Amino acid sequence: MKIERCKGSRDLLPEDMARFRHIEDTFRSCCSWWGYRETRTPTLEYLHLFTSTGTLTPNMLSRVYSFLDWDGWSGERVALRPDGTIPAARLYIENMSPARPAKLFYVENVFSFEETGKESRERWQCGAEMIGGAGPAADVELILLALEILGRLGFEDVQLHLSHAGVIRAVFNELGLTPAKYSEVFHRILDGDAEMFSRIVSAQPQLGDTLPLLFEAKGRSAGFLQNLKASLARTLSSASLGASMDDFIDIARRLSEVGCEYQVDMTSARSFEYYTGLIFRFYVGEEKVGGGGRYDDLIPLLGGGNVSASGFALRLDQLMNLVKGWQDSTPRVLVRSKASTASAHKVCFEVAGLLRQAGYIADLDQGYAGATDHEWILSIQGTNKKPVLVLTDRSGSRVMKVGSSAEILDALQAADASK
Incomplete structure (x- = not known):
């Protein structure tokens, strides 16, 4: 009988590990140069860390590997971490609060169940978190750090896509949706669900032009966002929408000031479970290689006080496939x-x-x-x-x-x- 590896898992051969270490070393050195310090969280976390705060959608929670950690006749349900940011926030609250800002980075694996086994159930990521860093300057710093890492890995044409969870949430609030429904409705609209779209428009006809404008428009400047804000204001008068658009515009201006090119693309925020502000994604060709954003509500939800935060993660598995030409030059x-x-x-x-x-x-x-x-x-x-x-x-x-x-x-x- 031939013994094979588990479905959805991957063996890393010596040449794979050479690329893995090259990416890891580049990431680690860049983060250290920028003043970030390395941490590592346990592979196992209590399941309630991910359920009690409502930070993960039901779809994500349904893919979490969890089991009982028996202690005599009772046990606590634990999980293989499905995410790197939430454990990092827990680490900060438990060990480092109230140190601010805490600039942290890690290289860790995360796990999620996938029925067919055709997709990876274990994924490696290089993550950086700035806990206690508020304002647009912190978001811009994280974007520039990630771009420097990708540049040092040899990727010259990295595409940066920007979205904003605050804008999306403000629009959904206008629709009268509960936060629990945000993700479902957002995904159905992006997937072209005509029935969902017609239901929204029939209930609020004034949004018939607003939603396509928000989710289909693409731009590359703060001026584009200014025009988008003015267009949205014709049908939406939410104060939170105005504040979120102003934050988005400010960040876009700062990125332009430092010569960083980007594309405004609200659809790039498909996964925005705990994000509250800017969301950014990095692409090499058609391949998404990482992303992140601002999550100011996460630390308070975990009981850590009113501490803002933002971060990003790079997908190590995808990067390994893209740096195939790299070889260790040591003779x-x-x-x-x-x-x-x-x-x-x-x-x-x-x-x-x-x-x-x-x-x-x-x-x-x-x-x-x-x-x-x-x-x-x-x-x-x-x-x-x-x-x-x-x-x-x-x-x-x-x-x-x-x-x-x-x-x-x-x-x-x-x-x-x-x-």
């Missing part, structure tokens, strides 16, 4: 001995140690069959008392006999310099 040297004696192996270990100290990957040959991906092969020949070191490149076109470890390093460095 690899295969060290092998013609003899199998203990003294010959001693020389191998000593030479390999010196190579590693000099910054080379030194791999001792334990029986490689066929071709390898090493750039150089160092063969130790001759007698135990007077070994001969032969350095050969992968193609076999360059063969050099060297008399000492120092000469090996000189030869390798000269070859690297000539590339």
Whole structure:
């Protein structure tokens, strides 16, 4: 019987992990340069962390992996974390409050059930949270940080899409919808549900032109948002709508000031469970590689006081597929001995140690069959008392006999310099 991995899971092979670590290291170094500090939350959290606050939609909650953590005859229901932001908020409240702002980042896996097993049930994400950072400047900082990370990974044409949960919620309030209905109605409208749209328009005919204007219009400037605000004001007079549009316009202006291009696209906010303000998404081609937004109500809902916050997450799995051309550039040297004696192996270990100290990957040959991906092969020949070191490149076109470890390093460095 062949044993296979679980449906919806993924094995990461050495070449996958090389890309994984490259992305992780780039993310970690950029966040550190910007003043963010790394955290890690448990894979298991109490289920009520996600249910008691109403932060996740019923659809998301239906996909949570949960089970009883038995303690004698009773037990608490726990869950594999389906989200990175909510545990980060819990971590802040439990351990760091009232430190403000708390600039945090993490690399974690999240889990969600998917019936067919064709989609991933485990996803890795690189997340950054700014807890206690209020105002448009904090949102702009997070966007610029994410774009810098993506740029350092080699993505030059990243598309930034902007939406605003406050604007969407204000419109739905005008419709008389409860917060529990926001997500359902929003998704049905975006999916082209004509019945839902006609029901809304028949109840409030003045919105017949407003909803298409809001969800179909696309723009690339603060001026576009100014015009959108004026158009919406003709049928909607909500004070919260005006305040949300002003916030949206302010952020758009700040992004333009720093030379950051974007597209206003209200439909990019399909998942806005706990978001209250700006929502942003990053695309490379047609692939969504990350996103985030402002969630000022989350910390208060979790009992942490009136603390504003915003953050983002990059999708590590998608990024791994897009950086396939990347390879670790550290030179690899295969060290092998013609003899199998203990003294010959001693020389191998000593030479390999010196190579590693000099910054080379030194791999001792334990029986490689066929071709390898090493750039150089160092063969130790001759007698135990007077070994001969032969350095050969992968193609076999360059063969050099060297008399000492120092000469090996000189030869390798000269070859690297000539590339």
